[in-house]
Amino acid sequence: MTEFVFNAKKRSLQNNVKVILTSNSSVNTEFCKEETVKELKNAVKEAKFDGSYGKCVSVYNGKNRVFLVGTGAKPTAAEIQELGGKIYGWISGFSKVAVFVQPLPKIKADSSDVACNLAFGMELGGYRFDKYFTTKNSDDYPQLEQVEFFASDGKLNNQDYDNLRAVANAVRYARDLCNEPANYLTPEVFADDIKRLEYLGLKVDILEEKQIRANGMNMLLSVAQGSHNAPRVAVIRWEGTPESDAPKLGLVGKGVTFDSGGISLKPSSGMGDMKGDMTGAAVVVATLKAAALCKLKQNIIGIVGLVENMPSGHATRPGDIVTSTSGRTVEVINTDAEGRLVLGDCLWYLQEKYGAEVIIDVATLTGSTMRTFGSEYAGLFCNTDGMAADLCEIGEMSGEKVWRLPMNKEYDKLINSDIADMKNCGPANAGGITAACFLQRFVKEENAWAHLDIAGVDRDDKGHYLTPKGATGWGVRLLTKFVGCW
Ligand code: BES
Numbered sequence: 001m002t003e004f005v006f007n008a009k010k011r012s013l014q015n016n017v018k019v020i021l022t023s024n025s026s027v028n029t030e031f032c033k034e035e036t037v038k039e040l041k042n043a044v045k046e047a048k049f050d051g052s053y054g055k056c057v058s059v060y061n062g063k064n065r066v067f068l069v070g071t072g073a074k075p076t077a078a079e080i081q082e083l084g085g086k087i088y089g090w091i092s093g094f095s096k097v098a099v100f101v102q103p104l105p106k107i108k109a110d111s112s113d114v115a116c117n118l119a120f121g122m123e124l125g126g127y128r129f130d131k132y133f134t135t136k137n138s139d140d141y142p143q144l145e146q147v148e149f150f151a152s153d154g155k156l157n158n159q160d161y162d163n164l165r166a167v168a169n170a171v172r173y174a175r176d177l178c179n180e181p182a183n184y185l186t187p188e189v190f191a192d193d194i195k196r197l198e199y200l201g202l203k204v205d206i207l208e209e210k211q212i213r214a215n216g217m218n219m220l221l222s223v224a225q226g227s228h229n230a231p232r233v234a235v236i237r238w239e240g241t242p243e244s245d246a247p248k249l250g251l252v253g254k255g256v257t258f259d260s261g262g263i264s265l266k267p268s269s270g271m272g273d274m275k276g277d278m279t280g281a282a283v284v285v286a287t288l289k290a291a292a293l294c295k296l297k298q299n300i301i302g303i304v305g306l307v308e309n310m311p312s313g314h315a316t317r318p319g320d321i322v323t324s325t326s327g328r329t330v331e332v333i334n335t336d337a338e339g340r341l342v343l344g345d346c347l348w349y350l351q352e353k354y355g356a357e358v359i360i361d362v363a364t365l366t367g368s369t370m371r372t373f374g375s376e377y378a379g380l381f382c383n384t385d386g387m388a389a390d391l392c393e394i395g396e397m398s399g400e401k402v403w404r405l406p407m408n409k410e411y412d413k414l415i416n417s418d419i420a421d422m423k424n425c426g427p428a429n430a431g432g433i434t435a436a437c438f439l440q441r442f443v444k445e446e447n448a449w450a451h452l453d454i455a456g457v458d459r460d461d462k463g464h465y466l467t468p469k470g471a472t473g474w475g476v477r478l479l480t481k482f483v484g485c486w
């Protein structure tokens with residue numbers, strides 16, 4: 001793990017590898033030795049380097065190596081983070097690197113903002129899931145032990161990074177959970193992991209099968225019943241301001257540790273990706289972890305339904321009817337539309353038992369939404385315009401973008417059943433929307449609710465600057481920003 005140090009006073013010129021940030025073509029002479037300044041100035045001229053975003057010139061004189069990196073005049077925080085991820089790729093082969101930043105007055109970012117967002121990007125970009133390699137000799141393996149930040153205005157200190165450090169920790173935690181294969185991360189193991197977060201001051205209640213049954217969460221149980229691995233429901237509470245009478249905020253996550261489709265079995269190609277069908281749960285748990293690490297002055301309740309969806313002689317059959325904890329009956333048309341069954345019971349329980357009034361659920365819910373947005377946006381469904389607008393704006397700021405899709409009565413009608421109160425899926429088209437309509441039937445009208453369908457953004461098969469190949473932990477940045485961690 002790389003250590004990030006923010007140094008206010010000492011302006012060390014000792015380090016052999018330096019990164020200097022600039023928004024223009026001038027070379028700041030106080031950051032390196034005279035001869036290097038000369039070389040840099042020549043390189044700038046030769047490469048026509050103008051400090052625009054993401055551009056870089058570098059010089060190397062056999063001993064010192066300097067990267068001059070452009071920020072452009074008006075980068076957003078998300079762009080600075082991404083730049084951090086990009087720089088990480090250039091420096092990860094060195095063990096110690098010094099980074100010199102300057103304030104960016106045009107976006108009112110002081111040097112501390114710039115340094116913290118860069119470090120955050122480096123932490124996300126430097127993530128690796130390597131626990132299952134028995135030898136770590138890959139060329140890709142990062143060597144970077146320490147990055148030390150300096151600024152000409154001397155305004156850096158380690159505490160400034162506390163909140164973003166917590167968020168980075170949470171993103172990495174979510175990715176670890178999502179990359180974990182389903183033979184290791186069963187519902188029980190996942191629940192034990194969540195329970196361990198109590199050391200941070202979180203309150204965690206784990207419901208086992210008996211209690212889940214006593215609560216009447218039969219939709220959730222119908223998903224789990226084909227599997228040898230018993231289900232769990234975890235309720236995680238952060239009470240940062242116990243006396244507050246603000247509307248109660250609740251987060252709900254889909255935690256299907258493996259989704260084979262059940263009796264409506266999925267095709268084999270790509271089925272392994274369904275180990276990540278618990279990403280919504282990981283993101284909710286990680287957001288609560290971040291809130292605790294930040295000692296956030298707010299109350300949040302999280303609930304995650306942890307189940308494995310498998311075919312067997314015990315499994316739910318297409319056509320079965322189950323009674324949800326809300327009392328309404330559901331005809332299970334397709335056992336592969338399992339996420340909504342898990343979420344429906346969790347949503348209802350969260351409102352009934354804990355009185356949640358503002359609710360966000362996160363789920364890898366439909367292939368339909370994945371085909372709509374690819375890996376650029378997550379699908380947003382919301383019953384409250386103001387909340388939808390907030391989430392869209394926070395999405396842009398956090399780098400995890402959402403786009404709202406419509407829901408209305410015509411779509412909702414499509415999930416009426418001939419022999420029960422509803423069925424668990426509609427016709428082939430508009431699958432993301434009818435899934436959202438199903439969830440909405442378990443949300444009380446007076447409550448503000450948003451559903452994030454993150455199928456498509458939950459993993460990255462190519463890898464980007466902030467998200468190496470594999471699980472992205474998508475949603476932790478958005479939700480931690482929504483709750484006010486950063
Ligand atoms: N977990 C899947 C959705 C999914 C697909 C997530 C691809 C990530 C990548 C979900 O449980 C599912 O199977 N949905 C079905 C619903 C259908 C049977 C109504 C789908 O979208 O095909």
Ligand code: MN
Pocket residue numbers: 259261335336337338339
């Ligand atoms: Mn499914």
Ligand code: ZN
Pocket residue numbers: 256259277336338339364365
């Ligand atoms: Zn699923």
